[in-house]
Structure formats: C-alpha cells, structure tokens
Amino acid sequence: MKGPILPDGAERLGLSGTALQAAWALLDHAVAQQNIPGGVALVARNGYFATYAAGHAVMGNGVAIPASADTLYDCASLTKVVVTLPLILMLSDQGKLGLDDLVAAYVPEFGQSGKHAVTIRQLLSHTSGLAAHWDLYSHGWTPNEMFACICRMKPAHVPGTRCVYSCLGYIVLGRIAERLLGEPFAQAAERLLFRPLGMSASCFNPPCEWRPRIAATEYDPALGGFRWGRVHDENAHAFGGVSGNAGLFATADDLARYAQMWLVSANAGVEKGDTVAATMHAHTGQANALLSPSAVRQALSSHTPHIPGAHRGLGWVLKDDPADVTGNGLSRSSYGHTGFTGTSLWIDPERDLVVVLLTNRVHFGRDTSIAKLRHDIHQAVAAAIRD
CATH class of the missing domain: 3.40.710.10 (DD-peptidase/beta-lactamase superfamily)
Known part of the structure; x- marks a missing residue:
C-alpha cells in the first residue's frame, strides 16, 4: 500500500x-x-x-x-483466515498435504469415534461434523490433554451434511500445521506470514x-x-495463547x-x-x-x-x-x-x-x-x- x-x-x-x-x-x-x-x-x-x-x-x-x-x-x-488458512494452503502448495486428504493421515488419534473419514477440506469449510465449541479450558488439562479430548469426540452430526462454524476444527488444523512445518504455530506465522508481509x-x-x-x-x-x-x-488461552x-x-x-x-x-x-x-x-x-x-x-x-x-x-x-x-x-x-x-x-x-x-x-x-x-x-x- x-x-x-x-x-x-x-x-x-x-x-x-x-x-x-x-x-x-x-x-x-x-x-x-x-x-x-x-x-x-x-x-x-x-x-x-x-x-x-x-x-x-x-x-x-x-x-x-x-x-x-x-x-x-x-x-x-x-x-482462522489470517494465519491458519494460509499456512494450510502453503502446505498444500508444497505438496505436503492434499485438501481432500483424511485428517487422520496427519493426526492418527483424530480418526476415532466416527471421524475417520473427515478431510482437511471439511475442517476448513466447517463441514467436518465437529461441534461448534467445547469447554476445554476449565478442567485444568494440559494442551495435549485438551487436544486429546477433541480427538476422542464423536461428531455432532454426519460429516459433510451440515455447515456448523467450529473453533474445534481450526484447533486441529493448527496442530496439523505445526506437525508438518516442524515448528511452533506462532513461529511459523512469524516466519511465513508476518515477516514477509x-x-x-x-x-x-x-x-x-x-x-x-x-x-x-x-x-x-x-x-x-x-x-x-x-x-x-x-480455549486459546488454555493452549498458551496460541491456537x-x-x-x-x-x-x-x-x-x-x-x-x-x-x-x-x-x-x-x-x-x-x-x-x-x-x-x-x-x-x-x-x-x-x-x-x-x-x-x-x-x-x-x-x-x-x-x-x-x-x-x-x-x-x-x-x-x-x-x-x-x-x-x-x-x-x-x-x-x-x-x-x-x-x-x-x-x-x-x-x-x-x-x-x-x-x-x-x-x-x-x-x-x-x-x-x-x-x-x-x-x-x-x-x-x-x-x-
């Protein structure tokens, strides 16, 4: 500008x-x-x-x-759209994931409780079947325990049949970005987005x-x-302020x-x-x-x-x-x-x-x-x- x-x-x-x-x-x-x-x-x-x-x-x-x-x-x-979305799109551009890949291919523990067929695209478009929100923060859990709770959840509805805005889906996407980029989420955002822009x-x-x-x-x-x-x-605060x-x-x-x-x-x-x-x-x-x-x-x-x-x-x-x-x-x-x-x-x-x-x-x-x-x-x- x-x-x-x-x-x-x-x-x-x-x-x-x-x-x-x-x-x-x-x-x-x-x-x-x-x-x-x-x-x-x-x-x-x-x-x-x-x-x-x-x-x-x-x-x-x-x-x-x-x-x-x-x-x-x-x-x-x-x-969700300023950090998580572009990081996932960059990984797609690099061939490190496909939008129609199963989430469980990158987060195997996510594939339980009827979520084995959920795709990256469905998480991005809020059609994954995940609930809109869940209290992960008030139990005194560690970040890994909170993430494990999401992975254990049953879908609130059949994946791909409804559009329900879900913070939980983007928490999962953030974890996928970390795993594939091999660095903390905030560090990846600084290196790939904030600094270049x-x-x-x-x-x-x-x-x-x-x-x-x-x-x-x-x-x-x-x-x-x-x-x-x-x-x-x-929930973001319970994840250490980065989610x-x-x-x-x-x-x-x-x-x-x-x-x-x-x-x-x-x-x-x-x-x-x-x-x-x-x-x-x-x-x-x-x-x-x-x-x-x-x-x-x-x-x-x-x-x-x-x-x-x-x-x-x-x-x-x-x-x-x-x-x-x-x-x-x-x-x-x-x-x-x-x-x-x-x-x-x-x-x-x-x-x-x-x-x-x-x-x-x-x-x-x-x-x-x-x-x-x-x-x-x-x-x-x-x-x-x-x-």
Whole structure:
C-alpha cells in the first residue's frame, strides 16, 4: 500500500470524501451510544488507505487510553483466515498435504469415534461434523490433554451434511500445521506470514511492554481487571495463547497488508511458474507472499453448494452466507470474516476494496452486539465509491 491519506484526499481511493466521513461518523455514534468503548476503521483501495480511530482502547479501572490507528486488537477468529488458512494452503502448495486428504493421515488419534473419514477440506469449510465449541479450558488439562479430548469426540452430526462454524476444527488444523512445518504455530506465522508481509505489529502473546498499545477486552473477575494483552478466547488461552482458532493480535494496517495479498492474487497476480507473487507497497518498502492461483481459487469457491443456506469458502465467509455482514453494498465476489471480540475483515476484489473494522466490543460485556455497526459501515463505504 502506498500510504495513508486524509479524508479530504479520498479521491485517491475513488471515494467521496463526504461519504467517507459519514462512514467514520458511524463509529463515532457507536462510541457515543456506548455500544463500544472505541474502535478503528480502515478502508483500502487503489493502493491507498484511510484509517479512522474513535473512542478508547482501554476504559475502566481508572485507566483511559484513546484508540489510535496503531492500536493492536485481539482479532479472535480472524486468526482462522489470517494465519491458519494460509499456512494450510502453503502446505498444500508444497505438496505436503492434499485438501481432500483424511485428517487422520496427519493426526492418527483424530480418526476415532466416527471421524475417520473427515478431510482437511471439511475442517476448513466447517463441514467436518465437529461441534461448534467445547469447554476445554476449565478442567485444568494440559494442551495435549485438551487436544486429546477433541480427538476422542464423536461428531455432532454426519460429516459433510451440515455447515456448523467450529473453533474445534481450526484447533486441529493448527496442530496439523505445526506437525508438518516442524515448528511452533506462532513461529511459523512469524516466519511465513508476518515477516514477509511486513505485518510488524502482528503476533501471538504480545510482550508486556506493548500493553499501552493494546485494546483491552472483557473484565475478568479472576484477574480483578480487564483481559489486556491476553487472548480473550478461553480455549486459546488454555493452549498458551496460541491456537489455530484464536490468539492473533494485530493492527488495522497489518490486516490490510494481509488482505492486499488476496486482492492482488485474485485480480492480477504476477505469475512465476505455478505461484503468484503478491506485492504490497508499504511505508517501509516491499514485502512478498506466495500462494498458488489454484489455492486462491479453491479458498474463494463455495464448498457448501449441497448445504441449504450455506455459502462458505475455505475459511472465508462468502456473499450471502448467514455470517455475511456486508448487506447489499459489496459485490457478489466479496468475502470476509468476523471475530468474536468485535473485529472484521472484508475484501471485495471487484471493487479493489478492503474494509477493516476493529473494536473491543466485549469490553462492556460479551452480550453487546455490533452486527448493525458492521453492516452499516460496509454499506456506507460501498456508497462512497465514485469511480
């Protein structure tokens, strides 16, 4: 990306400056209504991006830290598509696994209790039959004991017959990535994704000295304070803060860099043999990431055509899936994902558009909904497009 612009330069994004201000005003309104303590919105287009921050990253217990463009947020389930998905696709590109391979080929202990026929593709597309969630964290188990519990589970329904969003499936995918890459999950993410893409603020388990830059999530009575720099997802925390389903902390800028890889690959990647070199122009120079054209096409195709109402790619939520939060403003080819803490990343290749929304909506309690805010911001950004 070429760099940030101010709303009065919105024409570089092919957007109306007035309409872009209206999108920012939605964030201000959500803060004023105390739906969220604060947040950061980013719109990227035509190689440029505009970022807006409102409210506070931390607000309570006598601490008030304003949100800024550089605030790190607990990305929650964005971890699934920003880290786990690309690592699995890279392994597929390298021939180290096949998407239709049995999970039990790589994790033999997973093949028990009626899960012997579950495939990598089914885990990625949430059609594996695994339950949506399970309390692994409250038993005092070690990470290996928690993983063994998943492997012992019976499917909640027949694999391949339903699309049920499952954190458990992505925990398994994270373990597969570790085994095949021969290194810890967080280390693989740093080496293969964050460093090549210039995602300099992205990490698992951010260091203590970064705390003033991090948005706090939910108040935890056991801590006597907010979860601040510690992953909100209980299972991910029990896995040491690093898991295939959650644990990523990142800024809006870093997520936009990651999204740009998908945009370039989908639109006009520079082919080198059987790979696509997706190049991002950033403040600090260039970074490259490699995904094959076939991997990109696979991820952005529907893998649930036989399941009524579902429209899921590999990892990604596709247009008109029940989890699509964009309304009718983005194109049929748009795709994205949300995170429980109040985050989302959406990409529209037809419009060369990326929209990042980062909030810590659970700061006021996990029952607070930002469904309308997500919808309205995507609608407002789409309405701002002028070229």
